[in-house]
Amino acid sequence: MQTIRVIGELNGLGSFLLPIMENNLNNPERWKGLKQIKGSLVATERDSSVSITIFFDNGNIQLQSGTIDKPSASLTSDFDTVAAYSCGELNPIVGVLKGKISVRGNLLKLLKMVKLVRSD
Amino acid sequence: MALYPSQEWCDAWKNAMNNDPACAETGKNWSFDYPGDFLFEIVPGSGLDKTHYLYADIKGGKCLELKMIDDPRNIQPAFYVVGTYGDFKPVVKGEKDFIEGVVRGIFKLRGDTSKIMRNAKFIRAVSASISSFRSEYLGE
Numbered sequence: 001m002q003t004i005r006v007i008g009e010l011n012g013l014g015s016f017l018l019p020i021m022e023n024n025l026n027n028p029e030r031w032k033g034l035k036q037i038k039g040s041l042v043a044t045e046r047d048s049s050v051s052i053t054i055f056f057d058n059g060n061i062q063l064q065s066g067t068i069d070k071p072s073a074s075l076t077s078d079f080d081t082v083a084a085y086s087c088g089e090l091n092p093i094v095g096v097l098k099g100k101i102s103v104r105g106n107l108l109k110l111l112k113m114v115k116l117v118r119s120d
Numbered sequence: 121m122a123l124y125p126s127q128e129w130c131d132a133w134k135n136a137m138n139n140d141p142a143c144a145e146t147g148k149n150w151s152f153d154y155p156g157d158f159l160f161e162i163v164p165g166s167g168l169d170k171t172h173y174l175y176a177d178i179k180g181g182k183c184l185e186l187k188m189i190d191d192p193r194n195i196q197p198a199f200y201v202v203g204t205y206g207d208f209k210p211v212v213k214g215e216k217d218f219i220e221g222v223v224r225g226i227f228k229l230r231g232d233t234s235k236i237m238r239n240a241k242f243i244r245a246v247s248a249s250i251s252s253f254r255s256e257y258l259g260e
Contacts, residue, residue: 012225020234048223079219083240119234 002026007064013045014052014065020086020119021054025061034116035059039072039106041113046078056113073105073113086119124212124255125162125172127188134186136252137178142245147181150242151198154235159197166206167259181242199231205258214251219243 002025004018024030037056044051044067053071055062067074077085081100084090092114095101103110122129137143150156160174173192177185189195207226210216219240221227229236236243 012221012223012227015225016222016229016233016236019232020237023234045223047217048220050223050225079223080240080244083237086234087238119237 002031002059002061005060005062007062009065010063011050011052011065013043013048013050014063017052017117018063021061021063021116024116024118030115030118033112034061037109037112039109039113040068041110042067042071042074043082043114043117044074044076045082046076054113054116061116071105073103073107073110075104075110075114076102082117085114086117088118121254121256124209124257125168125174125188129255130174130186130188132253132255133250134176134183136249137183137186137246140245140249140252143242143249144181146242146245147178147239150181150239151179154232155198156235157197158199158201159192159195160208161192161200161202162208163202163204165204166209167257168205172205178246197231199229199236201227201229203227209257211247212250212255212257214248218247218250 004021004025010018035058038058039056041054042051051067053064053066053068077100081090081095085092085095092101092111096103122132156179157177162168162172162174164170173189175187175189175195176183203226207221211218211221222229
């Protein structure tokens with residue numbers, strides 16, 4: 001069973017998303033794509049300005065509260081948009097085009113990394 | 121006006137939830153094939169003298185049961201929320217957002233968060249219903 005290594009104490013956003021992420025690690029289909037990623041993603045919830053950082057290292061995934069300098073990619077979104085994406089109701093590219101998701105960095109990598117929080 | 125927290129207040133919230141079109145519409149699939157009950161642990165402070173527990177059984181957009189309980193040990197809810205009275209009060213008043221409180225770590229939420237994600241609109245509607253009626257508060 002794959003697990004995510006948590007660094008330090010998790011904030012509310014991290015605690016909320018961790019079970020979803022761990023569930024995806026144990027989904028063979030999803031795991032296939034995730035274990036090939038190397039990079040880091042900073043995700044920020046817009047209304048609260050709470051952030052988490054996820055590190056991907058070819059199957060080793062770590063999660064911590066807060067941000068890091070120079071992540072591979074970063075995104076900012078509100079909770080409802082994250083929820084809509086998570087349950088498959090929102091295409092992330094559409095989210096970006098509509099201004100619901102702000103992104104920086106390697107977009108291709110980001111699109112792969114965010115699948116970690118899909119719960120559909 | 122019901123005092124928060126009390127059984128009278130629980131009855132008022134249950135009534136508000138069950139008469140809220142947004143809850144009915146957005147909660148149609150809530151707890152369809154999984155348990156969707158909540159236990160709220162209200163930690164003392166800000167006028168509350170001891171820990172209170174509030175149990176809500178919600179299914180299909182309707183609140184089936186909402187009650188104060190003395191001993192939570194016999195209950196295994198699908199979702200467990202812990203917060204202080206001082207932090208719950210502004211949510212009940214409609215001044216602060218419950219989900220934002222969870223994201224900020226003000227409220228600790230245990231349970232299958234993917235269900236919360238799938239039903240975020242419903243959770244928001246339920247949260248909004250809590251401030252749709254007037255309440256009284258301890259310490260004020």
